[in-house]
Amino acid sequence: xxxxxxxxxxxxxxxxxxxxxxxxxxxxxxxxxxxxxxxxxxxxxxxxxxxxxxxxxxxxxxxxxxxxxxxxxxxxxxxxxxxxxxxxxxxxxxxxxxxxx
Numbered sequence: 001x002x003x004x005x006x007x008x009x010x011x012x013x014x015x016x017x018x019x020x021x022x023x024x025x026x027x028x029x030x031x032x033x034x035x036x037x038x039x040x041x042x043x044x045x046x047x048x049x050x051x052x053x054x055x056x057x058x059x060x061x062x063x064x065x066x067x068x069x070x071x072x073x074x075x076x077x078x079x080x081x082x083x084x085x086x087x088x089x090x091x092x093x094x095x096x097x098x099x100x101x
Contacts, residue, residue: 040081044075048075051074055068
């Protein structure tokens with residue numbers, strides 16, 4: 001649901017944009033994609049660090065094996081997701097580069 005403040009800011013942005021002004025929606029779409037990718041990478045790194053901590057705790061006898069397996073599986077799933085997105089971005093870039101001018 002859109003908050004009243006967000007709606008007011010969007011309305012003000014449309015009113016202040018004149019002829020030939022940059023489209024604020026395009027800028028926010030680019031930054032939204034960038035922040036989504038950054039969040040995904042940060043989550044993958046966090047999952048990896050968590051699995052490493054669980055493995056160290058298990059080695060020290062402070063964690064159960066199931067906790068280690070769960071943390072490693074989560075890290076693996078996060079890494080596979082990031083790699084899949086990376087592969088799709090590269091494929092899209094290559095497709096754009098093959099387009100005739």
